Amino acid sequence: MILDVIARALRARGLETTLLYGIDDMDPMDAQALLTPDAVEHEMGRPLAHVPDQEGDGHASYARHHAQVFIDLFAGLGIHPDRYYWMSDIYPTGDMDPFIRTALDRAEQVREIYRRVANVQHPSDWHPIQVVCPNCAKIGTTIVTKWDGERVFFECRQALVTWARGCGTSGWTSPFGGTGKLGWNLEWAAQWSLFGVTIEPCGKDLSTAGGSRDRADAIAREIFEREPPLNVPYEFLNIGGKKMSTSKGRGAAAHAIVEVIPPEQVRFLFLRPRPNQVIEFEPEGSDAIPRLFDEFDRFAAATAGRPVRGEIAPGFESTFAYALLDPNADVAAEAAAFRPAFSHLALLLQIPNVDLAARVAAEKGSALTARETGTLDERIRAARAWLEAYAPERAIVAVRDTVPAEEVAALDDDQRRYLAALADAGMSETEPPESGEAWQNLIFAIAGEAGLSNGRAFASLYAAFLGRTNGPRAGWLLASLEFDFVVGRLRQAAAAAPQVPA
RNA sequence: GGGCCGGUAGCUCAGUGGCAGAGCAGGGGACUUUUAAUCCCUUGGUCGUGGGUUCGAAUCCCACCCGGCUCGCCA
Numbered sequence: 001m002i003l004d005v006i007a008r009a010l011r012a013r014g015l016e017t018t019l020l021y022g023i024d025d026m027d028p029m030d031a032q033a034l035l036t037p038d039a040v041e042h043e044m045g046r047p048l049a050h051v052p053d054q055e056g057d058g059h060a061s062y063a064r065h066h067a068q069v070f071i072d073l074f075a076g077l078g079i080h081p082d083r084y085y086w087m088s089d090i091y092p093t094g095d096m097d098p099f100i101r102t103a104l105d106r107a108e109q110v111r112e113i114y115r116r117v118a119n120v121q122h123p124s125d126w127h128p129i130q131v132v133c134p135n136c137a138k139i140g141t142t143i144v145t146k147w148d149g150e151r152v153f154f155e156c157r158q159a160l161v162t163w164a165r166g167c168g169t170s171g172w173t174s175p176f177g178g179t180g181k182l183g184w185n186l187e188w189a190a191q192w193s194l195f196g197v198t199i200e201p202c203g204k205d206l207s208t209a210g211g212s213r214d215r216a217d218a219i220a221r222e223i224f225e226r227e228p229p230l231n232v233p234y235e236f237l238n239i240g241g242k243k244m245s246t247s248k249g250r251g252a253a254a255h256a257i258v259e260v261i262p263p264e265q266v267r268f269l270f271l272r273p274r275p276n277q278v279i280e281f282e283p284e285g286s287d288a289i290p291r292l293f294d295e296f297d298r299f300a301a302a303t304a305g306r307p308v309r310g311e312i313a314p315g316f317e318s319t320f321a322y323a324l325l326d327p328n329a330d331v332a333a334e335a336a337a338f339r340p341a342f343s344h345l346a347l348l349l350q351i352p353n354v355d356l357a358a359r360v361a362a363e364k365g366s367a368l369t370a371r372e373t374g375t376l377d378e379r380i381r382a383a384r385a386w387l388e389a390y391a392p393e394r395a396i397v398a399v400r401d402t403v404p405a406e407e408v409a410a411l412d413d414d415q416r417r418y419l420a421a422l423a424d425a426g427m428s429e430t431e432p433p434e435s436g437e438a439w440q441n442l443i444f445a446i447a448g449e450a451g452l453s454n455g456r457a458f459a460s461l462y463a464a465f466l467g468r469t470n471g472p473r474a475g476w477l478l479a480s481l482e483f484d485f486v487v488g489r490l491r492q493a494a495a496a497a498p499q500v501p502a
Numbered sequence: 503g504g505g506c507c508g509g510u511a512g513c514u515c516a517g518u519g520g521c522a523g524a525g526c527a528g529g530g531g532a533c534u535u536u537u538a539a540u541c542c543c544u545u546g547g548u549c550g551u552g553g554g555u556u557c558g559a560a561u562c563c564c565a566c567c568c569g570g571c572u573c574g575c576c577a
Contacts, residue, residue, distance in 0.1 A: 027577065030575090030577085140576085184577060204571055205571055205572065208572040272514095273515070273516095280514075292514095294525080295526090309525075311523075313524085314516080344538075346538095437535095441535080447534085455533075468538090471537085473535095
C-alpha cells in the first residue's frame, strides 16, 4: 500500500517509475499447517515453488496458490505492480549466478557482517547459500561447507532444522542456474542490484537494529557494492490489538476486513495516519467502521470544497486522492459525488419495506449517477456485513417482544397520554393505517392535538417499541408491524406505571 | 537485558520551540413531516513520570515507567 502510493506520487511528479513485487518462492516450506498430514514428511523443507498445490485448483505450486490470494487482494485494493516476479523463475535464468559467485567468493566477509551487524556467529565453514538436495529435493535441510570456485560441497543434514528432516546425502554440485539459493538477507540485497531497486519500504519487524534490513543493507554495500534503496519503515495495522500482516501468511484478518470494508475505505484506513504510527482498528462491537466511512466522506467533502465540521488534517486532498481505487480517477468528480452516510444506511436497512435507492436519491435531491448507485450498492453490502458481524448492540434496531418496562416507566404523563391517544386514533380510522406515510401523518397529527413536541412524541414511541430514546422513522416502523400488535403495545405502554422518584 | 517505534480528551488521531486541538462519543438545546437526519451550544487534559536547556517545552536533552515489534532459525 505504501509502495503503491509512493509510486503514484512519483508518477504524478512525472517521474518514470516501475513497481515490482517479488515472491520468494525458492524459500523452504516451513509451515505444515496447510499441508495434508501425509505430505508433511515429504514436502517440508522443499522449495515452496516445488510443493504441489494442496488445493488442486490448477496452480503450478503451493507458492503460486497462496501468492495468488495476495495478488488478488492487492488488485482488489487498486494495487497493480508492473511486474510480479518469482524467484523460482529468476534463479534458472542464471541472472542470480553472478551474485551467488560473489557471495561465495566473499563468504568470510559475509560471516563477518553477520557477526558485526547482527551478532550472529556462523561456523567458519558456513556459506551464505543453500542448494536443493539432488536426492530428496529439499532445500531447507542443506548446508554448504566448501566452495572450489565452480562447485560447492553440500550436506543434507537430518537435524539441521527442527521442522524438516534431511536425507543425509552429501557431495559436490554446481550452485548455479537454479540449484542454489542465496540466504535471505543476501537474496534481498542481490534483488536490489539485479532489478535496480531505489525504494523499498519495509515493516518495523525488519527495520530493527541488527535485523534483516540492517544485514541486507550492509551486504548490499560491502558484498555487492551498491548503496541500498531508500527505506520507509512502517508500522502495522492492529486489528483488535493483534497484528495484521500479509507477509507471513497471516491473511485471515486481512480477508475478513476486506470483505466488510470497501477498497477505498481500506486504503484510507492505511493512508490517513503517519507510516510510523501503529493503526489501532477495532471493528468488533464498535463504531470504528462507521467512523471510517464518515471520515472518508469528510475528506471527500473537504476536497470538493464543501464546508466540513471542525478542522481537517493537513494534506487531506492527497489522502483522499490516493485512497481512490483508480490512480487516474478524476479526483474533483470523485470528491463531489454523493455518498450516503453509512450509519444512516445501516439504520434504513433494518426497517422493512424501505426503498433504499429512492430514499437516498431523495436525500441527495436528484437522481443518483451510475457511479453513485455503485457506491450505494457497495455501502449496502458493507452495512449488511457490519450489522451481521461487527455492529454493537446499540446499533441494532429490534422491536422488543414485551414492553420495555424501564424505558417506558421513564416517560412523562403527557407522553403516556399521547400513546393512548395514538392507539385510539388508529382504531377510529375507517381503514387502519397501513402505509408508513399514513402512520407518520397520524403521529404528527396527534402530537399536534396533544400539544406535544415532535421530539417528545417520537421519543415515547421509541421507548414503547424499541426500548430506546431514538430510532428510525417511526411511521414506517409501525407500518411494518401487525396493526393489532401496535395498538396493543401502545395501550400497554400508556398504562404502565410511571417511575417512582427514588 | 540491547535496539527501534509509540504514549496528547472516554475512543481514533492531528499538533516538531510561542495561548493544548479536531472528529466521534458524552451533556444541553432547536426542529409542524429527512427525526440515529440536520443545525446550534457545551463538558472533558498532570500532553506517560521525573529532571534539565530556554524568556518560553507536548515539541529539544537525560533518566525512568508502560505498550508494540525486534535481537537463534525462518521469512
